[in-house]
Amino acid sequence: MNDTHIPFNRPHMTGKELHYIAEAHAGGRLAGDGPFTRRCHGWLEARSGSARALLTHSCTAALEMAALLLQIQPGDEIIMPSYTFVSTANAFVLRGGVPVFVDIREDTLNLDERLIEAAITPRTRAIVPVHYAGVACEMDSIMEVARRHHLKVVEDAAQGLMATYKGRALGGIGDFGAYSFHETKNVISGEGGALLVADPTQALNAEIIREKGTDRSRFFRGEVDKYTWQSMGSSFLPGELTAAFLWAQLEEADRITRARLALWDRYHRMLEPLEATGVLRRPIVPDDCQHNGHLYYVLLAPGIDRQPVLDRLRENDIQAVFHYVPLHTSPAGMRHGRVHGSLDVTERHSEQLIRLPLWVDMTAGQQERVVEVLTAAAGTARQRVRISGGV
Ligand SMILES: *Cc1c(COP(=O)(O)O)cnc(C)c1O
Numbered sequence: 001m002n003d004t005h006i007p008f009n010r011p012h013m014t015g016k017e018l019h020y021i022a023e024a025h026a027g028g029r030l031a032g033d034g035p036f037t038r039r040c041h042g043w044l045e046a047r048s049g050s051a052r053a054l055l056t057h058s059c060t061a062a063l064e065m066a067a068l069l070l071q072i073q074p075g076d077e078i079i080m081p082s083y084t085f086v087s088t089a090n091a092f093v094l095r096g097g098v099p100v101f102v103d104i105r106e107d108t109l110n111l112d113e114r115l116i117e118a119a120i121t122p123r124t125r126a127i128v129p130v131h132y133a134g135v136a137c138e139m140d141s142i143m144e145v146a147r148r149h150h151l152k153v154v155e156d157a158a159q160g161l162m163a164t165y166k167g168r169a170l171g172g173i174g175d176f177g178a179y180s181f182h183e184t185k186n187v188i189s190g191e192g193g194a195l196l197v198a199d200p201t202q203a204l205n206a207e208i209i210r211e212k213g214t215d216r217s218r219f220f221r222g223e224v225d226k227y228t229w230q231s232m233g234s235s236f237l238p239g240e241l242t243a244a245f246l247w248a249q250l251e252e253a254d255r256i257t258r259a260r261l262a263l264w265d266r267y268h269r270m271l272e273p274l275e276a277t278g279v280l281r282r283p284i285v286p287d288d289c290q291h292n293g294h295l296y297y298v299l300l301a302p303g304i305d306r307q308p309v310l311d312r313l314r315e316n317d318i319q320a321v322f323h324y325v326p327l328h329t330s331p332a333g334m335r336h337g338r339v340h341g342s343l344d345v346t347e348r349h350s351e352q353l354i355r356l357p358l359w360v361d362m363t364a365g366q367q368e369r370v371v372e373v374l375t376a377a378a379g380t381a382r383q384r385v386r387i388s389g390g391v
Pocket of ligand 1: 057058059060061084085087088130156158159179180181182191192193
């Protein structure tokens with residue numbers, strides 16, 4: 001790798017990771033739910049306001065736990081966007097659930113709350129809002145529709161740690177919330193995640209499902225004198241080395257978020273003139289949402305071919321990438337899911353979106369180079385549209 005190369009992501013280390021891992025190693029307590037896991041749980045509960053936070057192997061695992069807790073049965077329907085990562089749907093499909101894909105909003109690319117009610121049938125069990133780019137879905141409307149129809153809300157807050165909606169932490173608003181600490185997210189442990197549980201009476205069930213279907217957590221707390229098989233479950237808890245790494249990251253979560261927001265804001269300012277030319281539009285963050293700088297994207301104007309723009313960035317050693325292939329167009333999505341209404345916004349935006357490199361230690365000079373190359377590439381792309389008699 002040369003020094004002109006600008007990768008899309010570079011995991012940020014806080015410097016304390018190995019220190020805490022050494023501490024766990026010296027303590028000789030390596031299985032899950034040790035002292036570091038408890039510290040992470042306490043932090044997540046304090047920040048999210050949830051009754052219970054439980055570390056998992058991944059956000060995927062946390063979503064699978066939510067599907068088990070909701071006792072999703074074959075044929076149950078779950079309303080979600082098609083513009084999301086596969087795990088949002090997979091977690092429910094594993095239980096025989098049917099994802100019902102609803103379109104996203106023009107501005108935030110989040111589930112369009114105005115379309116949810118019409119997608120509800122007698123089989124609907126839950127709504128899964130995904131907070132894309134750490135920008136909140138319209139949660140008041142979503143919670144209101146859910147309550148009126150006795151549905152549960154599972155927030156896919158994989159990208160939402162440290163972001164808020166009307167001052168409330170993402171992940172802590174619905175019945176369940178799922179965070180990701182995958183190395184591509186803001187706060188990381190390689191692979192990792194957490195489930196947030198709002199209802200204290202569900203917390204014990206969540207602990208049981210996470211501990212192979214046993215009440216081992218209660219046994220460790222001295223609440224029962226032996227532990228036994230209580231319900232369906234699996235092993236969803238990470239070991240202490242992962243928790244020790246994560247603790248070093250959570251301690252620095254405020255600083256990481258500030259750094260990412262500063263980078264995000266700089267892109268946003270630098271790209272204003274390009275947006276004014278009409279060749280692309282920048283992200284839109286509603287007033288009620290405080291995001292976390294998880295990702296910076298641009299949406300190329302309709303008619304502009306994205307591939308040559310991505311190619312030009314790559315030729316200049318800049319790794320910019322597109323994002324989700326809509327699930328309803330994927331082989332498994334077609335087999336297991338169902339579309340409700342038109343997914344026009346999903347289809348249009350997923351074709352035009354480019355994510356720009358953004359990581360904590362990125363320099364202003366690197367950002368300037370990204371914007372320079374993007375500006376030149378977009379200019380060429382627009383000329384191509386003019387010559388071919390397009391927009
Ligand atoms: C990253 C991501 C996931 C999966 O997270 P893992 O921790 O890798 O399982 C799920 N949903 C969304 C929206 C994501 O961005």
